[in-house]
Amino acid sequence: MQAEIIVIGDEILIGQTLDTNSQLIATELNKRGIQVHQKRVIADERKPILEALEQVHPDTHLVFLTGGLGPTRDDITKQTLTEFFGGTLAHHPEVEAQVRALFAGFKRTPTEANLQQAYVPSSCTVLPNKRGTAPGMRFKKDGRYYFSTPGVPYETEYLVKEEIMPWIDQLPGARGLFHKTFLTQGYPESILARKLEDWENQLPASVTLAYLPSPGQVRLRLSGHSHSTEAAQQLVHAQEEKLRKLLGPIIFGTDDDTLPEVVGRLLVEHSATLSTAESCTGGYLAHQITSVPGSSRYFQGSIISYSNAIKQGHLQVSAADLATYGAVSQPVVEQMARAARQNMGTDYALASSGVAGPGGGSAQKPVGYTWLALAGPEGVSSVVFHFGQHRQRNILRSSLMALDMLRRHLEGYPLPQSSA
């Protein structure tokens, strides 16, 4: 089966809003081996919507429209869909009841604009939207299915995952694609490519490898192509062991894993607790850890010491060391980690001290220069890194690398190599 995505919205065309809906839809389709062969982003007007619907490729089975619905939209989308699929805009009592129930939950009264959402094309099947007022819609025309969801990502997520995909799963369709993604931490694409060169060259034509870099991490996606999902899966699994042998501790997880989740699982397995003492990461390390549901099982807290006074007062960092070595130094970051572990009574503590930028750099300690420390029952270790010039990326890369120090330690691997 093949699919197309049509994103409706001026706000995306002018760049004011990032299009995350089509990513969500594509990911879900891809899991099912359904190929998305084109995405289009068009304006919120009758003519481009009709054009896009008319220009759908003859081989497309499923068309996803997202955007152009909502309480302050002027209903161009719904009118245009009625024009294309036939019928009239008709009142739908169940949708009105659902809108009223949603507002009752918020202790608010729906406005006229909210209640207008209950008018939908008579040619559609309504997909109930539990997260908002604009319902999803399913149409059928010339043997092809069309799905329409509102532009709000939280609502589209619900409709796609809870309504549309379970319905698609019941369609008879072709399969034969399988992906597995291996998540790596701390090495750039070009170094990984060199490590993998010989293995990559011997891959059969039915298995492809893609490098998907993001700051500090590269995802390696192995795709198998065969007559069935099961056969495609076997092709990928046959390569997995070789890949793992080549990369060892560089791989921290697969598919939808995140480094904070992997670290969280390891802490639970070890019945161990964690705290942090953060300077340059400014709370982002704690945020990464606490973004995992249930992290209160192992995470106790953090001292964010953005000033030297807090480093001295709350983390017992020596004033003499701050004066002699500076805040971004090995003695200071190790004292921070040791104090966090002791003060908060945890098994492990992670600490960061670096020059996040854009200001504060010097010849000896340029922007990106970062010390990270891990304190544990066995003592304190620290590593220095040279990240880059970009503040947000330095914060992100420092946080991920600190988590990776703990991940490697808990898995029995050596700490990451210094890049300074």
Add this chain to the structure above:
Amino acid sequence: MQAEIIVIGDEILIGQTLDTNSQLIATELNKRGIQVHQKRVIADERKPILEALEQVHPDTHLVFLTGGLGPTRDDITKQTLTEFFGGTLAHHPEVEAQVRALFAGFKRTPTEANLQQAYVPSSCTVLPNKRGTAPGMRFKKDGRYYFSTPGVPYETEYLVKEEIMPWIDQLPGARGLFHKTFLTQGYPESILARKLEDWENQLPASVTLAYLPSPGQVRLRLSGHSHSTEAAQQLVHAQEEKLRKLLGPIIFGTDDDTLPEVVGRLLVEHSATLSTAESCTGGYLAHQITSVPGSSRYFQGSIISYSNAIKQGHLQVSAADLATYGAVSQPVVEQMARAARQNMGTDYALASSGVAGPGGGSAQKPVGYTWLALAGPEGVSSVVFHFGQHRQRNILRSSLMALDMLRRHLEGYPLPQSSA
């Protein structure tokens, strides 16, 4: 002038990578009054690339291609561009020198794959890429300009902002569009729409309003359309005062402002310092504050007290109050704010305690139930909110609302209304 964007990359079609490049390009074009009338996302293969290039709309002046270049790509894009624009793939000594210089900076040696980047179509003008190995390219064909940048957002950002846009700014072109976006905090789209209904109905046809919601915030984009940018700007400015009168303190900034930046500027104006004591926000509030360059001028630090032991030991929260009222309660959040302010010696402190979810909710304190407090020289105030069911959104909305409490206080407005 009109533009089209062609995004090349299987990783975006299958949903594994979010397309941020086209947002960046569209935003930059839009600032210049250049309309993007279509975006396409296509596979990293010869045929779809050629098709997309051949199907460019006759009215399009500028075409942006992004993706399909990089050290591990098999150069299909560069070969296909050579086929379309003519010429041959030729070695470019300056690009090789730039790749070598980039690696020397990292104290690494370029691989063969890296050096391959120096081969570019002879029909293009090379755009030097200071952030990576794949150069940008500019082509001209049939009076239309084409720009090609690598898929890595950090590199495309550099090429678009530093190379391509300054060049476009020198082209003679049509203008006559002006946007101004007003940023609001704490009210949903439907409530804002009701407040603005009468004003919206009297807007002239040359001024349009768009609602752009994100969790906790709605951006209101006013667009003026006229014969020149200046005339369009005047149309928008004529409406600004009326809009501000209707929304008052709900508007916290305009255009690219962020709430942490606005709060940071206010703290600098008031020569005041800030600390935080975080439970449910888990470091995200401190991260928002410290994501602003120069935030060390006013931000001292934070105590993240994820456990009750840390609340008692580091924030002097009363054990009796924890037992009587629970961690998510007014007495506890106010004690947290007061202690943070005193312990870290700051003028202001913000504190959070809520049920982020998905676990931990009860009938009386469901997921989303959140207390926020502000301590200052005048004492401590607190407000309770009911956010929603979604952990990450609760963390985000709590952090933004806490910042908005301080923003309103520093601007002399009353605190936000409780939603509980």
